[in-house]
Amino acid sequence: MKTALITGVTGQDGSYLAEFLLSKGYTVHGIKRRASSFNTERIDHLYQDPHAENQKFILHYGDLSDATNLIKIIQETQPDEIYNLGAMSHVKVSFDIPEYTANTDGIGALRLLDAIRVLGLEKKTKIYQASTSEMYGLVQEVPQSETTPFYPRSPYAVAKMYAYWITVNYREAYGMFACNGILFNHESPMRGETFVTRKITRGIAQMALGLEKTLYMGNIDSQRDWGHAKDYVEAMWLVLQHDKPEDFVIATGITTRVRDFIIMAFNEVGVTLAFNGEGIDEVGVVVSSSNAEFSFEIGQKVIQIDPAYFRPTEVDLLIGDSTKAKTKLGWQPKYTLEMLVKEMVQADVELFKKEKYLKNYK
Ligand code: NDP
Numbered sequence: 001m002k003t004a005l006i007t008g009v010t011g012q013d014g015s016y017l018a019e020f021l022l023s024k025g026y027t028v029h030g031i032k033r034r035a036s037s038f039n040t041e042r043i044d045h046l047y048q049d050p051h052a053e054n055q056k057f058i059l060h061y062g063d064l065s066d067a068t069n070l071i072k073i074i075q076e077t078q079p080d081e082i083y084n085l086g087a088m089s090h091v092k093v094s095f096d097i098p099e100y101t102a103n104t105d106g107i108g109a110l111r112l113l114d115a116i117r118v119l120g121l122e123k124k125t126k127i128y129q130a131s132t133s134e135m136y137g138l139v140q141e142v143p144q145s146e147t148t149p150f151y152p153r154s155p156y157a158v159a160k161m162y163a164y165w166i167t168v169n170y171r172e173a174y175g176m177f178a179c180n181g182i183l184f185n186h187e188s189p190m191r192g193e194t195f196v197t198r199k200i201t202r203g204i205a206q207m208a209l210g211l212e213k214t215l216y217m218g219n220i221d222s223q224r225d226w227g228h229a230k231d232y233v234e235a236m237w238l239v240l241q242h243d244k245p246e247d248f249v250i251a252t253g254i255t256t257r258v259r260d261f262i263i264m265a266f267n268e269v270g271v272t273l274a275f276n277g278e279g280i281d282e283v284g285v286v287v288s289s290s291n292a293e294f295s296f297e298i299g300q301k302v303i304q305i306d307p308a309y310f311r312p313t314e315v316d317l318l319i320g321d322s323t324k325a326k327t328k329l330g331w332q333p334k335y336t337l338e339m340l341v342k343e344m345v346q347a348d349v350e351l352f353k354k355e356k357y358l359k360n361y362k
């Protein structure tokens with residue numbers, strides 16, 4: 001059976017991908033960072049006792065900024081497939097730590113590609129690079145496909161452009177099976193808490209249980225093509241099973257404004273929301289609330305705007321065309337946005353019910 005190595009295994013996609021590859025019989029190695037407290041919450045359910053025989057899921061300490069460490073892990077594990085998912089993945093934060101972002105997200109990809117080369121594994125090890133729709137940035141074309149020109153709008157997107165092109169270059173220069181998946185936004189209950197969808201579903205759950213009154217948002221007019229992470233990790237795997245190394249756009253082809261995601265998510269807890277006012281004075285107000293279990297009041301200002309969440313340069317509109325992936329890989333998403341929103345809101349309501357119980361118990 002095959003062996004895979006995943007960077008970023010503790011993240012949203014890393015956890016779903018590890019689960020997916022284990023279900024296919026792979027031995028999965030994951031790179032996790034040393035942290036001052038436990039950072040493996042998303043993969044704890046996959047943990048296997050390191051003393052047991054025939055371990056299929058093995059974690060290694062490492063970091064994309066440390067080339068020697070990466071070479072050592074690749075040499076030890078001799079992977080058939082590497083999935084480079086590790087990154088400082090928050091667009092807004094990349095404006096605060098641009099150099100760190102470039103080093104991890106850009107040069108980190110180079111370190112992996114070069115490790116494969118110096119170890120002489122070019123013909124054995126395939127590599128998947130987690131590229132992003134953020135590279136399209138300032139709208140050049142709608143919908144965006146593999147041939148749409150890039151115009152990155154953040155230090156994150158610029159770093160990911162380096163990773164994209166160095167992946168293409170190593171494929172062409174050294175004949176490596178190196179591919180980019182250009183993935184549009186994908187979410188899940190495992191999504192990091194500060195990305196917009198999760199921030200919304202968490203905020204709604206907290207308000208529903210009376211733990212908060214208001215959620216402060218940034219630019220609610222941007223539009224994103226949101227899919228489910230579970231569908232997208234399958235696409236990553238399909239990219240590396242294709243007979244030729246190529247780059248693929250993975251998207252749903254449907255775009256939604258952040259404000260409409262907010263309205264949909266509130267509907268899941270029985271709340272009808274209306275937006276009043278303009279610009280930074282705009283507010284989201286509860287018009288009706290049909291679920292007596294939850295503590296919403298009519299007229300409650302549940303959404304307010306805080307310019308602190310605006311980005312110096314924004315990506316206004318993303319909508320992907322994944323015809324190539326559908327045709328050549330047979331990829332087809334199973335989740336709709338409605339299913340995604342429902343799953344995320346329900347998961348966060350359950351989470352905060354437990355938190356509330358524990359808080360009251362103390
Ligand atoms: P997450 O932020 O959830 O996970 C990022 C992972 O990278 C975490 O495991 C994190 O570790 C790890 N990491 C961060 N810095 C380093 C470092 N210096 N060395 C090694 N590992 C590091 O991201 P997602 O799972 O959402 O995304 C996975 C990848 O796909 C990322 O590269 C992202 O940029 C890209 N992408 C994501 C999209 C999305 O919509 N989710 C869309 C397109 C691309 P720790 O847990 O310790 O922080």
Ligand code: GDR
Nearest residue numbers: 089091132133134184185194195196217218219220222309
């Ligand atoms: P994005 O995701 O920047 O698209 O990058 P994010 O969820 O952070 O933002 C989406 C849009 O929502 C707007 N927004 C807010 N965003 C956040 N985080 N917090 C807010 O309060 C808020 N209010 C409005 C943003 O301005 C933006 O327009 C994600 C990451 O996973 C990247 O790693 C990945 O490459 C891309 O998706 C595809």
